[in-house]
Amino acid sequence: MGAVKEPRALQIFNTVGSSVNENPTPRRFTATAPLTGRLRVPGDKSISHRSVMLGAMAVGETRVTGLLEGEDVMATAAAMRAMGAHVEKTGAEWRIHGVGVGGLLQPDSALEMGNSGTSTRLLIGLIASHAITANFTGDASLSKRPMGRVIDPLSAMGATFTTSPGGTLPLMMTGAEPAVPISYQLPVASAQVKSAIMLAGLNTLGITTVIEPVPTRDHSERMLRGFGAQVDVGEEAGERVIRVHGQAELTPQRIEVPGDPSSAAFFMVAASLIEGSDLLIENVGLNPTRAGLVEVLREMGANIEETNAREVGGEPVADLRVRHAELRGIDVDPAVAPSMIDEFPVLFVAAALANGRTVTRGLDELRVKESDRLSAMATALTAAGARVEETADGLIIDGSGGEPLRGTIGAPVITHLDHRIAMSMAIAGLVTKEGVEIDDTRPIATSFPAFEALLDEAMT
Template sequence: MSTSPTSRRFRASGPLRGTIAVPGDKSISHRSLILGALAVGETRVTGLLEGEDVLATAAAMRAMGADIERTGDGEWRIHGVGVGGLLQPDAALDCGNSGTSARLLMGLVASHGITATFTGDASLSKRPMGRVIEPLSQMGAGFTPSPGGRMPLMLEGAHPAVPITYRLPVASAQVKSAVLLAGLNTPGVTTVIEPVPTRDHSERMLRGFGALIEVSEEDGERVIRLTGQPELQPQDIVVPGDPSSAAFFMVAATLVEGSDLTIRNVGMNPTRAGLVGVLRAMGANIEELDPREVGGEPVADLRVRHATLKGIEVDPALAPSMIDEFPVLFVAAALAQGTSVTRGLEELRVKESDRLATMAAALKTVGAQVEEREDGLTIHGTGGEPLRGSANARVKTHLDHRIAMSMAVAGLASRDGVEVDDTSPIATSFPNFIALLDEVTR
């Protein structure tokens, strides 16, 4: 990531028109690299997100012995080492800004007979790792973390690890995936119980690679059982467009009058597509064209046209299916008619920034009426009138890519424009975001 902040003012412009494709899904990109590196033979991936977060995962898997090469734009080849075949890395595994890289790779290392040090940037080093340390310690891994269970930390893998049954205390696909990845190289059956379902890319992809995995519904909870030590088969993976990246353009096209934008090849996995339903409930005009399945994942092209929004109360049960999209939903709510209420969002306080506090402050800076509570925001919309903007103030993003992109969208629906203090973190998940925004608003 760039060390010197790059500020930029985003202003109202013409309607968003045309057809675009957003970068590949971040969650699926991470997992395709990791599982490809554990398969025996050559896995080919097209549409891989080449943001800094995913490249951190690629570098870590290389450091542990996998042969990973980029063969073209979004096209990668991976020659795996086999389950159990990871090598001792020579240096620390630098996860940059990526909580997904850190937590998934900890799961992977936890059941191998190797020791690894995990480091990250200033933002990642503040994020809690206790939620993965706890179950992985139960499996036999040893951790020496920084104070507060944070990074940098040293992890000593257990070989053999012990299979566990673990009920997730907090809805987290990263924790679930860490335990399942540890379970791959653990004899016996590793079980994860989800009281609230989270994104299921790991289960779908593990099954695709040939892992022995069963998912069932028991007493209203999702139960995932993985039998360890399979040989994974290499795959050809087509990564769908990231719904979390498409979200910014969905909201922008909804808010800006005259917009008619088609976003191609967006992943519509029901554990991820909560935002589409919530925006429609607010009155958004989002049409799914050519729904199809690619590599076990549902995909569609989304046509989004300008619409007037009304405030709603968002069902807290939807939170896991759109956890990363709340910052840009808050922008939509700020321009809706009436009041929007969100609850059950404590998880947003431990993302790249405290996203509740950061978005509340950012939206107030540009003239929105926002009340912050412990578990969500109440936002009183402008009724479609543009936000005031930030004529004399920079919006603080706290090194958070999703805050930066959300406030860029707010700038398109403001009178004075919105100056974002630092756009450089956007490269972690959506390197061509600004170029694409400029292209569709010309």
């Protein structure tokens, strides 16, 4: 696997973070009332990560409002501080004083990534073209996730890696000096892998090229251009080709982070399913590479209206009014998967209550997220009374026709320390007779600390 070496002296790594395994906080979610009023979800996680990273690579002060303050983004902020950037909050604004491209410093200790796969893969890319060595550690869930898909191309650029068995964290990497530009065709669509290579290309002399079989979320391309990097995007032979010109000089920016569509997804599904709901979700980012769930829900019959459409920092944004509607099962086009890959767990909940059969395919990526989300959701929904068949690359769900599911009785749903499984099954609990108990709500804080409070508020 590229320049991966045999694991050696893994005791040099600090212990894998495992605080989330201690003292779990279970909760039973039950139906109470329709979702009404208005709410605003936290800032987009993908854009928040990139705001901090690119702000740290610019010379001067970048100011960010609406930054998601979940544990994942805070892990990114802590890592950038460890490598020389100043990242601090002043009032409602985050201020980032960068070190410039090529200016990252050797961290004094391991970079603790918690549960954040995005932090890990993007930072590995960013550091890969710097002459520093970094140790990456994470919690028990993150430490099961394979890193080979970023290690392979970054090894070709000259970085070297020592991993745990199976290519997982704890992981030590030494960046290349100098890094070599590459042209890399992604074997599977992955915005994280694409972004890791692009970030490595920032400090690499020459042009680094990434070829996508299908388009993935394009926040990195948009934001790199906004910071002043030269990024060329085109299509060749039916594939999307991105070229990053290295030795870039990034200029500081003012960024307003739109609401995260992945967080809004839970409320869109809940309001669609619960009779009497009429909910306005404000300031939702609707980047075309991220908005697949809105279109899929509409295809299922959802009543979702966009109002106050506008552009914020180069990203399309709107308020979404969602009202209860009877949903129908559909055959979900696999081509839509990259634009809603994180939203499939809660889409499965919608399918479990729809009229007829919903078929999903091409979701292999869900097996290597914070958990195997296909298996985890199939097990959890079945325990709640849904009719689910798991296939190699998707789920087939026969909906209840709008009738509440039974809910869970006895043992709680196992969320596998996965925040999206926890939130999806919390929404499922709202459309059951007995409710759904999940084993631990604390992983939710990795991406959506206010989830429970907003959900409770919308139902009062």
